Amino acid sequence: MKLALNVNGKAASIVVDDPEMPLLYALRNDLGLHGPLFGCGLGQCGSCTVLVDGKAVRSCSVPVSSAVGRKVVTLEGLGTPAKPHPLQQAFIDEQAVQCGYCINGMIMQAAALLQTNSKPSEQQIRAALAENLCRCGTHLRIVRAVKRASEAMT
Amino acid sequence: MTTHISRQLASESRRKFLRTGSALVVTFSIGGIGEAAAQAAPPKTVAADQVDGFLAIDAKGNVTVYSGKVDLGTGVRTALTQIAAEELSVPLARVTVIQGDTLLTPDQGITFASLSIQVGGMQIRQAAATARDALLGQAATTLGVAKDTLTISKGTVAPKSGGKSVSYAQLVGGRDFQLKLDPKAPLKDPKDYTIVGQPIARLDIPDKVTGRFTYMHDFKVKGMIHARVIRPRAMKATLQAWNDFDCRKIPGYIGAIRKGNYLAVLGRSEWAAIKASKAVETTWSDWQGLPDKAALWEWLRKVRINKDEELQKIGNSAETMKTPHAKIVSASYNFAIHTDPKHLPTAALIADRSEFSRDIVAALRNTDYFAFIGEARDEADAERMLATGEAQFVVTIPADFSKRLVRGERPALLVEADATDPVATGNAIAAVNQLAQTALTRDLSGPLASLAPPPAATPLASAPGAFEVRVHARYNPEAVTQYNIVPGLLGVILTMTMVMMTGLAITRERERGTMENLLATPATALEVMTGKIVPYILIGLVQVSIVLTLAQWLFRVPMLGSYSVLYLSVLLFIAANLMLGLTISSVAQNQLQAMQMTFFFFLPSILLSGFMFPFRGMPDWAQYIGQALPLTHFLRIVRGVLLKGNGWSEIVPEAWPIALFMLAVIAIGLRFFRSTLD
Numbered sequence: 001m002k003l004a005l006n007v008n009g010k011a012a013s014i015v016v017d018d019p020e021m022p023l024l025y026a027l028r029n030d031l032g033l034h035g036p037l038f039g040c041g042l043g044q045c046g047s048c049t050v051l052v053d054g055k056a057v058r059s060c061s062v063p064v065s066s067a068v069g070r071k072v073v074t075l076e077g078l079g080t081p082a083k084p085h086p087l088q089q090a091f092i093d094e095q096a097v098q099c100g101y102c103i104n105g106m107i108m109q110a111a112a113l114l115q116t117n118s119k120p121s122e123q124q125i126r127a128a129l130a131e132n133l134c135r136c137g138t139h140l141r142i143v144r145a146v147k148r149a150s151e152a153m154t
Numbered sequence: 155m156t157t158h159i160s161r162q163l164a165s166e167s168r169r170k171f172l173r174t175g176s177a178l179v180v181t182f183s184i185g186g187i188g189e190a191a192a193q194a195a196p197p198k199t200v201a202a203d204q205v206d207g208f209l210a211i212d213a214k215g216n217v218t219v220y221s222g223k224v225d226l227g228t229g230v231r232t233a234l235t236q237i238a239a240e241e242l243s244v245p246l247a248r249v250t251v252i253q254g255d256t257l258l259t260p261d262q263g264i265t266f267a268s269l270s271i272q273v274g275g276m277q278i279r280q281a282a283a284t285a286r287d288a289l290l291g292q293a294a295t296t297l298g299v300a301k302d303t304l305t306i307s308k309g310t311v312a313p314k315s316g317g318k319s320v321s322y323a324q325l326v327g328g329r330d331f332q333l334k335l336d337p338k339a340p341l342k343d344p345k346d347y348t349i350v351g352q353p354i355a356r357l358d359i360p361d362k363v364t365g366r367f368t369y370m371h372d373f374k375v376k377g378m379i380h381a382r383v384i385r386p387r388a389m390k391a392t393l394q395a396w397n398d399f400d401c402r403k404i405p406g407y408i409g410a411i412r413k414g415n416y417l418a419v420l421g422r423s424e425w426a427a428i429k430a431s432k433a434v435e436t437t438w439s440d441w442q443g444l445p446d447k448a449a450l451w452e453w454l455r456k457v458r459i460n461k462d463e464e465l466q467k468i469g470n471s472a473e474t475m476k477t478p479h480a481k482i483v484s485a486s487y488n489f490a491i492h493t494d495p496k497h498l499p500t501a502a503l504i505a506d507r508s509e510f511s512r513d514i515v516a517a518l519r520n521t522d523y524f525a526f527i528g529e530a531r532d533e534a535d536a537e538r539m540l541a542t543g544e545a546q547f548v549v550t551i552p553a554d555f556s557k558r559l560v561r562g563e564r565p566a567l568l569v570e571a572d573a574t575d576p577v578a579t580g581n582a583i584a585a586v587n588q589l590a591q592t593a594l595t596r597d598l599s600g601p602l603a604s605l606a607p608p609p610a611a612t613p614l615a616s617a618p619g620a621f622e623v624r625v626h627a628r629y630n631p632e633a634v635t636q637y638n639i640v641p642g643l644l645g646v647i648l649t650m651t652m653v654m655m656t657g658l659a660i661t662r663e664r665e666r667g668t669m670e671n672l673l674a675t676p677a678t679a680l681e682v683m684t685g686k687i688v689p690y691i692l693i694g695l696v697q698v699s700i701v702l703t704l705a706q707w708l709f710r711v712p713m714l715g716s717y718s719v720l721y722l723s724v725l726l727f728i729a730a731n732l733m734l735g736l737t738i739s740s741v742a743q744n745q746l747q748a749m750q751m752t753f754f755f756f757l758p759s760i761l762l763s764g765f766m767f768p769f770r771g772m773p774d775w776a777q778y779i780g781q782a783l784p785l786t787h788f789l790r791i792v793r794g795v796l797l798k799g800n801g802w803s804e805i806v807p808e809a810w811p812i813a814l815f816m817l818a819v820i821a822i823g824l825r826f827f828r829s830t831l832d
Contacts, residue, residue, distance in 0.1 A: 017405035020553075021425040029424055034372040035365025042507040061507045066557075075365035088363040095355060099227020100362035107363060131509065136227070 003068055007031060008077030019065035023057075024048045026064040027074060035075025035104050039133075046105030046132035050074050056112035075104045078111060087111055090149035091142075098136030105132045110146045119150055202260040205288075205333040208281035209238070215309045215323035217242060217249045222262030223274035224254035225358065230270045232357045237275050240349040241282035241342055244309040244322070283339040285331055293320050379408060380424040382431035384417040387528070391438035393417055400433040400534075410434065432531055498582055498770060500524040501545035503536045505553035514567060518549060523582035536570070540628060541804045543790060546572045546579065546770070559620055566622040573627035574793050575638045575768050583625050629797040637712070640705045641792040642765045645727065645785050647701060649759050652694055652728055656735025657748040659686055665744055679824055687732045694728035695721070705796075714799030720792070723805060727788045730816035737823030759785040784812045 001019060005012045007027065014030040027033045027050065036059050039047030043061035050059045051073040052066075079085035084092065087107050097103050106129060113120055113128040120128065125146045134142065201207045202222075210218045219238045225231040231251050239249045252258055254265075262274045286306065293311035294301040297318055305314045312319035321327075344350075361367035386393070393415045401407045401419060406426030411418045419434050421427030445453035474480055500518070504511050518524045527545060530536035539545035550568040558565035569586050571579045630637045663669045672682060698721070705711040734755065742748035760766055762780040769780060780786045787808040794800035794808075 016425075017423070018425060018429070025423070025425045028372075033365065034368070037369065038371065044507065044509075044512070058507075062557075075363075079364060081360045081364050081366060084360070084364060091363045092355070092359050095359060097356065097359045097362050098229065100358070100367060101227065101369070103362055104365065 003064060005031075005064075005067055005072060006070070007033070007072045008074060009071075014064075016064060020063045022060050023050070023052075023062050023064045023067050023072070024059040026067075027059060027072070033074045033076050036108075037101055037104055039101065039105075044131075044133070045102070046109060047102050049105040049108040049132070051108060051112060054112065054115055056109045073108075073111075075107060078107065085111070086152045087114070087146070087149040090145040090152060094141045094145040094148060096138050096141035096145040098138050102132060102134040102136075103142075106134070106142050106146075110149070113146070114150055114153065118154060120146070122147065198258055199330075200256070200258065200260045202262065202277065203335050205281045205284050205331040205335050207260040208278050208335070209285055209331070211285075211322050211326050211328075213323055213328040215244070215248065215321055215327060217244055217309075217322075219249060219251045219278060220255075220259040221251055221253045221274060221278060222259045223265045223270040226265060228270065229356055229358070230275070232354060233271055234275055234278055235357060236349050236352075236354055237271075237279050238282050240347055241279050242286055242309070242322075243306040243342070246349055246354065248309065277335075279341065280337050280339060281335050283341050284333055284336045286342075287336075287339050288331065288333055289322060289325050292325050296320050296325070379420055379422055380427040381411075381418045381420045382427045384419065384431055384434055384436055386415065387436075387438045388441045390441040390443060391415075393436060394439055395437040396435060398430070398434050400435070401430040404429050404433060498523055498525060498546045498579075499527045499544065500547040500549060501528055501530045501536060501539045502526055503530040503533065503548055503550040506551050506555035506557075508556035510556045510559055511551045514551065515549070518586070521582075521585040523585050524549075538804070540570060540572050541794065541798050541800050542807060543572065543794070547582065555621070562620075564620065564622050566624045568624050568626065570626045570628050572798075573630045574797050575630075575764070579627070583627065586623055586625055636709050637797060638793065639765075640709045640711045641796045642789050644698060644701045644705070644792055645763075645788045646760060646765055647697060648694055648724070648728060648788075649731055649785050650756055651697060652690060652731035653735040653738070653755060654749070654752045655693075656686065656690055656732050657738040657742070657752045658745050660736065660739035661742050661745045661748040683733075683736055683820075683823065686736060687729070690732050690735075691725065691728050694732075695724065698724050711796060713796050715795030715801065719801060719805065720795045723788070723791045723795070723809060726809060726812055726816075727784060727791075730784045730812050730819070733816050733819045733823060737819050737826065740823050740826040759783050762786070764789055781811070782815070784815045787811045 001017070002013060002015050003019070003026075005014065005026070012031055014026055016026065016030070024036055024038060027036055028038070036050050037047040038060060039045035041060050043058040046058065048058055048060040049056050051057070051071075052062070053070045079088050085107075087110055091097060091103065091107060096106075109129055109132050110125070113125070117124060122143060125143050129142065129146070198210075198220075199206045200220075208220050210220075212218070217238060219234060221230075221234050223230060223234070231253065234253075235246060235249045235251050238251070239246045242249075260277075262277060263269070265274075290301050290304055290306070290311060293304055297304070297311075297313070297320060299313055303313050303315070304311050306312075309322045310319050311321070311325070358367060384396075393412070396410070396412065396417055398407075398410050398419065401410070404421070404426055406422040407430050408420040408422060408426075410430075411420065417434070417436065419427055419430035421430055475482060502515055504515070515526065519526060524547060530539055530545075530548060536545075536548040536550070540548055548570045550570065552565065552568070555565045555567070569583075571583060573579050573583075660669075663672065677685070702713075702720075706713060735752070738751045738755075739748050742751055758779060762772065762776050763769075763783050763785040764780065765785065769777065769786070772780065790808045791800075791805045794804060798804075
């Protein structure tokens with residue numbers, strides 16, 4: 001089965017056996033995008049988060065077919081090491097990464113937040129990231145990074 | 155290209171260079187070992203006692219560090235880069251670290267126990283110090299000055315007083331050191347440090363925040379296939395049986411590998427392997443070695459202490475407590491483990507992984523009626539759990555549940571109940587119906603409210619219920635009590651007639667004095683027992699046929715299972731009861747005693763087997779007694795075969811306790827029969 005996707009602003013066509021396959025595997029294995037990561041596979045940790053039509057979605061828990069006709073943006077689509085998105089730059093500036101496994105989710109969830117609320121308070125940032133799990137312990141730096149990005153973006 | 159990948163490419167090109175190019179390079183030996191056999195084009199050494207194992211300086215003066223310790227997310231890449239740059243006095247940007255490439259990096263042991271810096275890092279530091287010292291010596295010769303008059307800055311050696319200098323690139327660039335690593339090489343004085351101890355920005359972060367970092371899971375090799383390991387369902391469980399019949403329907407499924415208790419399924423795609431891991435059927439042994447939850451803390455406190463370690467001694471608490479103003483703070487820290495024996499075993503089949511699903515399960519648990527015993531792997535597994543009685547309820551949350559919930563489409567949640575006994579499940583079902591109003595109030599007002607589309611967001615939470623609960627009372631949807639009672643009667647009648655008839659048999663012989671005749675025959679105790687039993691078995695089977703006919707004609711009880719399964723279980727049950735009857739008669743002195751003993755067995759059978767009261771509603775002690783009675787298990791078999799259509803595999807767990815009961819009774823009977831002979 002052939003599916004036409006729009007990922008990071010580009011049309012991408014993939015062939016899948018099963019339209020119910022979670023979007024995550026299409027992104028990682030068919031399109032080679034390693035920004036979204038498999039964490040729990042249950043939609044509970046957030047490390048697989050991508051934007052679908054601007055909304056943060058747990059790509060491990062939504063079928064790839066549901067992304068057809070929508071705009072998917074992954075961490076790679078936000079910016080590059082040479083030209084990072086303000087959020088990515090803020091995470092570098094705050095050194096808000098330890099192992100980095102959760103960081104995809106933190107940044108993507110924050111990107112969705114900043115789209116609807118360009119000046120979030122610390123409480124609002126904490127609430128938005130409450131369902132993204134990190135076990136290294138960079139939480140405070142992550143919150144600071146999101147704050148810094150929101151300031152840089154205005 | 156990204157930094158990380160370009161590093162890999164660097165290692166790749168270096169590897170190629172070392173393989174093919176080194177024959178062209180005239181070997182220059184800085185350590186004075188002499189010209190090596192360069193013609194042999196030796197691969198880069200990975201020896202941990204050679205400087206070349208850890209370090210290389212190319213023609214441009216760039217340093218490559220080879221580390222056997224890998225970065226598991228701790229940031230050691232940055233730290234190792236700092237260590238090498240510091241010891242060699244080169245700028246950080248000119249040092250690249252290659253980690254864990256076994257063709258290039260020395261074996262520094264496993265990456266664990268916080269040893270990457272304190273052991274692995276020190277080896278690299280010593281390699282760099284050895285190299286630094288050798289480079290200083292070489293520079294002294296080249297410049298024609300004393301070694302101790304030289305200083306190194308940014309990879310260039312120059313006299314402290316100034317003058318002609320020489321760079322690392324000029325001294326060793328692109329060639330091997332051919333030096334033994336000297337653990338005693340003079341180390342740089344920490345007070346001269348300019349890199350170590352500085353807040354250096356992590357080298358891996360730019361890649362990590364832009365999705366360019368290569369994690370272990372991101373490696374792809376040519377022709378790679380995927381696998382998933384099938385985990386046991388309990389600690390120390392052993393794999394008893396498995397089949398992959400359903401996996402074979404999955405496109406891209408390759409096969410399974412089994413080695414002892416290890417089972418893995420293979421697929422051409424990751425998703426095929428994941429689907430196969432859900433479709434493969436396994437039977438694991440049950441392991442009951444965990445401590446009793448109710449007495450967990452007692453158990454933990456009784457565990458033998460292997461080592462009593464005193465980490466710090468700041469005083470004697472016993473003495474301190476005697477002082478008049480001692481402030482005593484006492485607390486006991488335990489892990490909270492939820493336990494309530496009254497909970498009904500419930501399995502979940504959750505196709506929708508979301509906060510909603512989690513909260514619904516939590517809300518069900520909070521009703522106190524449902525104890526989640528685990529997840530069903532698929533519908534077939536859920537069906538099996540209901541059929542065997544492993545679960546009394548199965549809660550199914552469909553795949554599109556949260557999607558439809560946030561769209562305001564009021565999706566349905568399915569609760570299937572084993573309603574064979576309508577009395578046992580009635581209250582629980584009533585509690586389920588309350589659920590829709592209460593379960594998700596928190597989710598739909600909190601941060602998740604924004605997940606719902608704007609027009610539906612507000613009315614959603616205040617709606618009469620964001621979702622619907624559908625209850626299927628399985629096996630007995632109309633809650634007809636006779637469906638439960640009539641099959642039960644089959645067991646009750648058999649228990650009464652079989653035990654009593656045989657119970658009187660031998661006592662009667664003893665009373666009439668015909669026992670001597672039996673004693674005179676050469677027949678053994680077992681043979682006499684068999685002779686007594688066979689006619690009654692036939693009578694029992696006739697009884698069963700009559701009851702079954704009446705059940706279907708008169709009471710319209712369904713018969714979903716097979717007669718062969720039913721009759722074979724009946725046979726086992728009859729045999730067990732007859733054995734008990736015979737044993738009673740061997741023990742009893744006269745017919746009156748035998749009658750009393752029969753009732754002593756019969757009454758608990760009726761009261762505690764689940765015939766009269768719902769089994770799971772009884773107190774624990776009564777359930778324990780009930781479990782020992784064959785009628786308890788026979789009732790489950792008969793109800794299962796008639797109402798659930800159970801087959802062999804589902805009845806085995808109930809059949810073996812009956813068989814065990816029979817063996818125990820035979821053992822007792824034989825002993826007493828012998829003693830009566832004496």
